[in-house]
């Protein structure tokens with residue numbers, strides 16, 4: 001069994017407000033011992049000692065709302081237009097990009113085509129390609145006219161989602177996708193500003209029967225559920241039917257937030273705020289001025305979302321960073337901008353944003369599996385980053401991958417530029 005001892009490092013443990021000096025022993029794919037302060041771990045023969053030269057050792061990042069099958073296009077239609085073969089190559093390139101940027105685990109949150117995410121997961125698990133640990137998702141399930149269905153009566157438009165109507169159609173399709181091997185089933189029980197003019201974020205186009213059918217079928221088969229839920233009624237359904245991954249939660253009312261807080265240990269909220277902030281303020285080059293963003297309702301989603309995330313964080317709900325990167329103005333690889341957004345827009349302390357990106361992300365990835373990741377603690381998977389500087393003092397630091405000279409996944413270095 002390989003063994004690596006990190007000495008002379010400053011440890012960000014994942015849940016603590018401050019870094020502290022220490023040493024960490026990795027044996028096989030796990031962290032087996034941690035010493036802090038002046039304590040030292042034994043230098044046994046056969047253990048490779050790595051002098052961290054004062055760098056920060058922190059848990060690998062977990063992206064809980066990841067679109068690693070997207071090709072940084074300007075619209076969903078442009079992603080859908082990509083043939084499956086090219087899309088598979090894009091997916092494997094993105095997986096490598098995520099690991100390069102310090103993401104050692106990602107949770108797929110809607111595959112651009114049915115089998116992309118699960119094929120990527122399987123190939124990476126076999127060691128055939130570099131990439132993070134992956135939970136593979138279905139394409140997003142939607143209803144006629146919902147987010148992801150742009151067809152008209154006179155013109156069929158291929159969808160990025162799986163379009164079903166009625167409980168029976170959903171049951172059949174969900175069973176098929178689970179047969180194919182997905183870990184997560186995602187559905188859209190809200191509209192979005194990106195589908196301006198059809199169904200807005202406040203609307204929920206799915207019936208109670210349809211949502212119940214998706215959730216019951218998925219949970220009965222032992223898989224996990226995610227929902228694109230801007231609308232208040234959508235968030236309510238997530239609580240009622242056991243949807244762990246609540247995307248956006250933009251228009252949840254105070255009463256719904258209170259209810260969600262009572263079940264806080266069962267849910268993770270991923271606002272994907274960059275798809276609001278960057279779209280409102282930084283997408284002019286693609287024709288989306290602040291005026292356009294206001295007109296389509298994107299700016300309103302930003303403002304309502306920020307207000308809600310502040311409330312949810314205060315109520316003890318796990319609000320997680322990252323999400324919806326993979327478009328032209330929020331390209332894959334720039335995801336760590338979200339940590340800055342959490343501090344500036346949601347009022348989190350920098351260490352709280354980092355906790356959300358590591359320890360909470362690890363809890364989200366593991367679910368009820370009993371797996372341990374996202375912290376520097378004995379027994380946890382050795383998914384680790386060596387970082388040039390203190391990310392608590394400099395929350396923008398992780399945006400520059402050149403300042404992450406060490407990336408280790410499961411006890412094996414992906415990058416080692418020490």
Ligand SMILES: [Zn+2]
Nearest residue numbers: 109272323324
């Ligand atoms: Zn998304």
